[in-house]
Amino acid sequence: MSKEFIVETSAHHIHVTKEALETLFGKGYELEVKKMLSQPGQFASNSRLDVIYHAEIKDRVTGEVTKKDFSLKNLSILGPVRKENQVEISLTEARSIKAVVPIRESGDIKGSCPCTLVNPLNGNSIDIKEGMIVAKRHIHMTEADAKEYGVSNGDIVSVEIKSKNNRSAILGDVVIRVSNSYALAMHIDTDEANALGGDASFTGKIVKSSL
Ligand SMILES: [Zn+2]
Numbered sequence: 597m598s599k600e601f602i603v604e605t606s607a608h609h610i611h612v613t614k615e616a617l618e619t620l621f622g623k624g625y626e627l628e629v630k631k632m633l634s635q636p637g638q639f640a641s642n643s644r645l646d647v648i649y650h651a652e653i654k655d656r657v658t659g660e661v662t663k664k665d666f667s668l669k670n671l672s673i674l675g676p677v678r679k680e681n682q683v684e685i686s687l688t689e690a691r692s693i694k695a696v697v698p699i700r701e702s703g704d705i706k707g708s709c710p711c712t713l714v715n716p717l718n719g720n721s722i723d724i725k726e727g728m729i730v731a732k733r734h735i736h737m738t739e740a741d742a743k744e745y746g747v748s749n750g751d752i753v754s755v756e757i758k759s760k761n762n763r764s765a766i767l768g769d770v771v772i773r774v775s776n777s778y779a780l781a782m783h784i785d786t787d788e789a790n791a792l793g794g795d796a797s798f799t800g801k802i803v804k805s806s807l
Contacts, residue, residue, distance in 0.1 A: 603757055603782040603798035604634060605789040608689060609674045610645055611682040619722050620715040627675035634781045635736060643673045647683055648712040651694035666693035683711060683728040686787040690730060700729040701771055731785055734771040736778035745802055749774035754804040755782060761793030766803060
């Protein structure tokens with residue numbers, strides 16, 4: 597029988613480059629650790645940003661295009677800084693800001709949704725041409741875990757998730773991500789957590805190689 601693992605909910609968040617961090621917060625600014633996360637070295641910081649999406653809304657009858665800005669406020673920046681800026685939101689949030697946001701693996705941002713990052717404390721902002729995604733659900737594991745489960749990096753599996761709130765389910769299209777810098781944990785977003793009954797934490801096990 598497949599070993600169980602924790603299933604954690606990733607709320608919306610932002611990853612930034614060192615350069616973006618300094619543009620938004622000032623030269624030499626560094627992220628402070630608010631809370632360490634399950635993945636070694638990764639942390640939630642005290643720094644927050646607003647995300648603005650510049651939507652173009654087409655009138656269904658007249659075809660007229662109206663430009664309107666929508667925002668998501670107060671998203672945490674996760675540290676440490678990365679090589680690319682990336683915003684991870686849920687599909688519900690994407691709909692609320694009238695944006696078409698692709699479901700992607702973290703780091704796979706080519707051609708994804710543009711947006712503007714704003715520091716609400718000083719008004720500093722940067723436009724990013726791409727980088728807003730909905731994270732594809734995934735399991736982080738070490739090479740030893742992968743061997744035990746008989747899976748490899750990039751494999752797609754199905755996971756049975758136990759909910760304490762009457763919404764247990766099997767989720768397909770779960771990507772396996774293998775690195776010895778990871779700790780065993782599955783990550784889902786807030787939409788997925790709500791679909792599973794909204795418990796703070798779940799456990800899961802791999803039930804099939806794919807759904
Ligand atoms: Zn993750």
